[in-house]
Amino acid sequence: MIKRIIDSSELSKFKNAVERVSRIVITCHKKADGDAIGSSLALCLILRKLSKNAIVIIPDQLADSLTFVTKGIDYVTFSRNEVMAGNIIRNTQLIMSLDYNCFDRVDRMKSCIEQSRVPKVLIDHHLNPDNVFDVTISHPEISSTSELVYRLATEAGWLNCIDKQVASCIFVGIMTDTGNLAFSSSYPEVYHVMSKLMEYGIDKPYLYKMAMDTVPLNSLLLQSYALLNKMKIVDDKYALITLDKSDLEKYDYKTGDTERLVNKPLSVKNVFWSTFMREDPNCIKVSMRSEGTLAVDKLCARYFNGGGHKHAAAGEFYGTMQEAVDLYYKIVEQVNNEEHNKNEN
Ligand code: 5GP
Numbered sequence: 001m002i003k004r005i006i007d008s009s010e011l012s013k014f015k016n017a018v019e020r021v022s023r024i025v026i027t028c029h030k031k032a033d034g035d036a037i038g039s040s041l042a043l044c045l046i047l048r049k050l051s052k053n054a055i056v057i058i059p060d061q062l063a064d065s066l067t068f069v070t071k072g073i074d075y076v077t078f079s080r081n082e083v084m085a086g087n088i089i090r091n092t093q094l095i096m097s098l099d100y101n102c103f104d105r106v107d108r109m110k111s112c113i114e115q116s117r118v119p120k121v122l123i124d125h126h127l128n129p130d131n132v133f134d135v136t137i138s139h140p141e142i143s144s145t146s147e148l149v150y151r152l153a154t155e156a157g158w159l160n161c162i163d164k165q166v167a168s169c170i171f172v173g174i175m176t177d178t179g180n181l182a183f184s185s186s187y188p189e190v191y192h193v194m195s196k197l198m199e200y201g202i203d204k205p206y207l208y209k210m211a212m213d214t215v216p217l218n219s220l221l222l223q224s225y226a227l228l229n230k231m232k233i234v235d236d237k238y239a240l241i242t243l244d245k246s247d248l249e250k251y252d253y254k255t256g257d258t259e260r261l262v263n264k265p266l267s268v269k270n271v272f273w274s275t276f277m278r279e280d281p282n283c284i285k286v287s288m289r290s291e292g293t294l295a296v297d298k299l300c301a302r303y304f305n306g307g308g309h310k311h312a313a314a315g316e317f318y319g320t321m322q323e324a325v326d327l328y329y330k331i332v333e334q335v336n337n338e339e340h341n342k343n344e345n
């Protein structure tokens, strides 16, 4: 039995908002990951089954490795067609924000969404959502936005709108956000949800292979190069990987090619904090992963204008790679002090 979690007044506000309109835009964060695209497409398909004119608009180009999720489902990429996407947003009657908690996360789509006067719905699992939504379905305790969409459909009485395609999208989102159910975010009920999804006849080995175990050759080589030549293990506990523009060019880098690289150093015994810095065109993208008590969302929020979850977070640094690395070593000092104090107490 899967417990109901969504606040009943928020749930009825959500259902009313949907019932009142026909045109709905669903958005997710830039550089969509499996959870962002999976949850958005799943909800879009559900709403279409309810005869809504729903469309997913993603801020920027989807990573090649995730296009398998979109097979047979139309969606719009804002950065590739800003005029058309802008018109859809201007003409919609309801905007839904999935897998992000503030409009800074949708890149150039931000102003379009902020200018819109239609009701806005948040469906997300990141901490501290902005107070700008008319309906806020925010559950940081839930493994993934995809799981939340499954629960929302169940609690709204829309289970009959879930089919194999919807179940596959949700399955991919849960799988990618929980490291295939390995992370601490996968509590017992996630397994219940996964088993319910399997009843729709999804092709689990295919989804696993595509979502978790398929990369382009250049990505495998870039990640191998990064681990071999650009990883430093600090004090036997922390790992830092940096990739600058020339490294990325050498390996023909495309969005998605460094996915999960930041997780890899955590497999080294005693390493519990991993940081990856990548020189993007307009900033240094900083990703962090941790195990145990170290909350990397706080570090990313404090030092890199970012956020995320306790054990998986990211942000941006505006400056040179060397400056970002210098800042990293200051943070190491601080983390070391905190670790030291903790051990003293
Ligand atoms: P990743 O390292 O995989 O890019 O991101 C890890 C986590 O941090 C994800 O939950 C993602 O939503 C969040 N995240 C990634 N980039 C940013 C950012 O620039 N700002 C904030 N607030 N969160 C981010």
Ligand code: MN
Pocket (backbone or CB within 6 Å): 035, 036, 099, 125, 144, 145, 177
């Ligand atoms: Mn997510």
